[in-house]
Amino acid sequence: MNKSHPIFLPVLKTNGTFKSKTILCFLFLSLFALTGCNSSTSSTETPAGSGENIGGDGDPFKRDRLLNINITLSEADYRQLKAEGRTLASTSRECPEQFEYTEFDATVTIDGDVIEKVKVRKKGYLGSLSPTRPSIKLDFNDILKDQSYQHRERMTLNNNRQDPSNARQCLTYDHFRKAGLPAPRCNFAKVTVNGEDLGIFTHIEPIKKPFLNRVFDNKDGNLYEAQLADFGLHLNNRFEKKTNETENDRNDLRLIAEAFQLPDEEFIDLIKSYIDIDEFIKFWAMETLVGHWDSATGNGNNFYIYRSSSDNLFHFIPWGTDASFTGRHLFKPDSGPLYRNFRLASRLYNIEQYRNQYRETLEQYLQDEWDEDQFIESLNQIASFTGTPQENLVSITEFVKGRGAPEDDGYKPSQKVLLTNALENMPDVGKEYLIPDVAPDCSSPVNSDLIVNASIQSDADSGTFQFTLPSGHLVNASITLAAFNVDSAVISEQNNSNPPVVSVLLIGADTNDNYKPYVLQVFIEKPQFANGGFEFHGFASTVLLFNVDDSKPLGVSTLALGDSGEMNLVNVTRTADGSANPYAFDLTIRGKVEFETGENNATNLVNP
Known part of the structure; x- marks a missing residue:
């Protein structure tokens, strides 16, 4: 995940008056990494x-x-x-x-x-x-x-x-x-x-059998991939079997889940027979050191576990590390820099002996493994070798070296400073966010048609976006009316991805409900931002609907996510320098959005 930049998002109060509130323009892409x-x-x-x-x-x-x-x-x-x-x-x-x-x-x-x-x-x-x-x-x-x-x-x-x-x-x-x-x-x-x-x-x-054979000198054990997974009677099903798919009954995971029900002393005695705990603590400390928030201990995500037939113990393997060297989980505030958003890390952190072992391991890494100058040299070597522009390295450089001095505006402490301060204040550091171990809700989600007709021009923004709430209320969000009081269209280029993405943020007042405000966020991958049509695709080309909610950290709460549909752009032009928005265009969308209430879906990531 790369750094997101704040914009001014004008919002409407539900009584029809207006105000401006600085929030982050939806924190985008790798936040759902x-x-x-x-x-x-x-x-x-x-x-x-x-x-x-x-x-x-x-x-x-x-x-x-x-x-x-x-x-x-x-x-x-x-x-x-x-x-x-x-x-x-x-x-x-x-x-x-x-x-x-x-x-x-x-x-x-x-x-x-x-x-x-x-x-x-x-x-x-x-x-x-x-x-x-x-x-x-x-x-x-x-x-x-x-x-x-x-x-x-x-x-x-x-x-x-x-x-x-x-x-x-x-x-x-x-x-x-x-x-x-x-x-x-x-x-x-x-x-x-x-x-x-x-x-x-x-x-x-x-991470397949040749890797297992090279690293563990065997390849016949059970390998699982984790996608927002954790140990638990229900959560175990989130581990995807990657070897022995037919004969593996997940009994090894069940035994681990049951161990978590025991008192600490019995838990430790038993869990050591299932997981290489010393190695896990090193793994946990390394995820912490490199600021890999979208990880096992940071997010219950992006890792493999392998039960080696050599020792019959589970070993953790990192994966999906393209959000490393960022550190902060923006949708799980205050959960870093000492991650424990994973049951095993949380349980060990709350046992003094293993919390101290984690601390000592991290201190050793900071002393022996964390050479800031050597890191920057390696980063620059990769940039030179791959032809990567220096401006693409800024977020990593600031993670490693920090930015400015404590008395400066925009000061950002280095990772070493952050970790050193956190270690000094253990154990009362940060919060933990665990995935609830409950039966999944497999009921059909509620969805709605989404109809967007918007004209974004240098002199005026107009149009509507329409959808139906689960209550049956038809929202007719008028961009035209909102434009009389606020900038109802904010267009920006998000350069923290490759290719970049054009963000189209629209604000509308519901003419059917006392001008209640809604926000529609549209993402379009920049190569597609031209005259023509294209379908919803991942996070590159999609929509999100938000309620305005001053009680939330970002001033909004997620209402619905893009499910399927097509966007069409016409009359796309670059505007003159100094214009409020970099583009003028007409946008139509015919699609569906999905309202969700699950415990661990994207909606809740936006509503910490």
Whole structure:
């Protein structure tokens, strides 16, 4: 997650008067970062023929190697690949529908080596989804048995959508490995598809059996991927089985969940027989050190657990680290910098012996692992190697070194200062936010048609957005009426993603309910911000509806999320310098929004 910048959001009072309130323009993209989470689609057909290893014995993860990857598939297949993806509402349901990406046949050239009969598909759960610059998975031996590239059967190519620095993932995994913790290898690739230069991607070692064999010297244990998951009688079902899918009955997870019901002494005796606790504390401290808020201990997200057959213990593996080096979970205020938004971390923190072990481990990391100058040097080396602009590194640099002095306006303490202060004030530091261990609500969500007709011009903003509340009330939010008293359209470019996103924030007064205010936030990926139509897609092209609510930290509360639909832009022009908005355009939307009330969906992330 990159830093979000505040804007002035004018809001209407429910009595029809007006005021202005500074809030954050919806905190966007990586705040729902579920990148790294994906749904696998594997061929059930028997591979034909016999393949070979292509490219010799080189190391595809050598750090100073920039892979040059060219992918060729039919234009129709490429259009479909880019278009596939979940919508915002579909990912927030407590019981999401199964989603599988389509696999396509392709020819891939890597550093001049041609590999034919390769399966290619899109990857990503929500935050990394892009309709113009997709993350990609390659499978070399799906069609031709035993075909590989430099002895690797698969490649995972992340588009760095939430990390314009291109550095967060590799630097994070470097820190984990340096501390002796299991973590994937990582380097960089320049990716081209059908002649279209997609830029720099991060090449990540997949968490599959070859990784398990390399790290644990075995591959037959139970591997799970966590997507907003935790240990619990109900929550255990959120761990996705990645090996032994048929024979694994999740009994190993059930035993852990039951252990949490015991008093501390019995809990510790039992949990040590299921989880490598010393290693977990190192893992927890490392997530803290690198400010990986969208993590196991920071968010119950983006990690794997593997029960190694060598010791019959679970080990934690980091994943989806493109929000590292940010630290603060904006929708779980005051939960950092010492994360414990995970049951195991919370329980251990409340036992003095293990809280002290966590403290001592973190202090050791700060002393031995956290060299600010060396970190900045590594960051600049990656930027030089990948051609990343210096302005894309600012948020990481400020995380590491801080900004200004305490007496300065805009002062930001460094991560070392934040952690040192927090350690001095243990145990009374921060808050914890645990996912409730309750049965999921799988009832059908309530939705509504959304109709938007808006004209955003340099001299006036006009139009309406309409939807029906669960109560049956038809909201007719007039942008035109709101414009008499406030700036009812705020357009900005969000450059904390790659590609950037154009944010269209509309304010309307409900003519059917005493001019009650509503806010509609529209996101459009910048390459699509041109005359034409496109469908809702992940967080790149979507809508969110908000109630104005002064009691909330941001002055609004989420009402509904974009489910499906199409946006159309016409008359798009750049406005003159000095104009209130950078663009003038006409926007229509015909779609559906979804109202949700679940305990752990995106709505609650916006309503901490």
